[in-house]
Amino acid sequence: MHCRLPKFVEEKDLVDFNEGEKMLRLYPSALTAWERMRTKALQSAIQMYIISAFRSISRQEEIITAKRAKGIPDEEIFKVSAPPGYSEHHTGRAIDIGTPGSPPLEEAFENTDAFQWLLANASKFGLRLSYPRDNDYGIAYEPWHWFFVG
Ligand SMILES: [Zn+2]
Numbered sequence: 001m002h003c004r005l006p007k008f009v010e011e012k013d014l015v016d017f018n019e020g021e022k023m024l025r026l027y028p029s030a031l032t033a034w035e036r037m038r039t040k041a042l043q044s045a046i047q048m049y050i051i052s053a054f055r056s057i058s059r060q061e062e063i064i065t066a067k068r069a070k071g072i073p074d075e076e077i078f079k080v081s082a083p084p085g086y087s088e089h090h091t092g093r094a095i096d097i098g099t100p101g102s103p104p105l106e107e108a109f110e111n112t113d114a115f116q117w118l119l120a121n122a123s124k125f126g127l128r129l130s131y132p133r134d135n136d137y138g139i140a141y142e143p144w145h146w147f148f149v150g
Pocket residue numbers: 089094095096145146
């Protein structure tokens with residue numbers, strides 16, 4: 001199933017930024033697009049924050065290893081996590097978006113005003129939803145995961 005995902009090169013051109021208490025990294029133009037988009041959304045009283053951004057291939061390996069150590073079968077792991085090398089987060093152009101009042105990284109995000117706003121407006125900022133319901137990659141529906149295509 002995960003063989004349907006494309007392989008990605010780990011981006012080296014990244015900028016650090018603070019999101020709440022967290023230090024995150026993104027490809028420079030992806031960060032600019034995000035900042036513009038968030039500002040625009042705020043004008044409609046839509047609050048959004050980034051849950052995760054760039055992730056290295058070695059970090060992805062750690063995540064998979066930790067899940068296996070908990071006894072989670074690969075079949076379950078790879079429904080929600082890409083194998084190392086196959087995550088869009090390696091490119092520094094993928095962001096997981098959250099909004100106050102909705103639990104992070106859960107399908108319920110689709111019921112938020114933020115998600116409806118993103119569906120209507122994200123493409124104007126060069127972002128697209130990577131894993132819609134029943135996507136061809138065999139990846140679980142991720143309404144929170146958006147990718148900067150430019
Ligand atoms: Zn993601």
